[in-house]
Amino acid sequence: MTHSDIDSPEDLPEGLSAVLxxxxxxxxxxxxxxxxxxxxxxxxxxxxxxxxHGEEIVRTEEYDxxxxxxxxxxxxxxxxxxxxxYRVQWEPKIDDGEGRYKWHYLGRVTETPSTDxxx
Numbered sequence: 001m002t003h004s005d006i007d008s009p010e011d012l013p014e015g016l017s018a019v020l021x022x023x024x025x026x027x028x029x030x031x032x033x034x035x036x037x038x039x040x041x042x043x044x045x046x047x048x049x050x051x052x053h054g055e056e057i058v059r060t061e062e063y064d065x066x067x068x069x070x071x072x073x074x075x076x077x078x079x080x081x082x083x084x085x086y087r088v089q090w091e092p093k094i095d096d097g098e099g100r101y102k103w104h105y106l107g108r109v110t111e112t113p114s115t116d117x118x119x
Contacts (some may be wrong), residue, residue: 011065049088058083070109084111
């Protein structure tokens with residue numbers, strides 16, 4: 001079966017698509033079953049994310065493949081304090097099954113004033 005005309009997902013680790021294209025349908029089904037078991041064994045991303053040094057997590061928003069994390073830096077003052085938004089995603093390593101959380105900076109969060117105030 002030729003898979004070369006199929007676009008691989010943008011978030012797929014580099015080289016994995018080429019490796020998977022070498023397998024037949026039966027082997028791919030086994031890989032899918034194994035991946036589904038691994039997904040059930042992992043806690044939701046938001047439960048596993050920990051604040052980095054010097055930061056406190058203000059809130060999180062979980063999506064299918066990533067989590068938005070808003071942090072503040074309590075030791076800082078002014079704009080350096082935050083809050084700042086990051087997209088956090090688990091990035092597995094193909095060769096040893098380990099991985100790491102990759103933090104991608106999205107920018108400073110500007111709070112919008114609430115219209116439900118009791119003034």
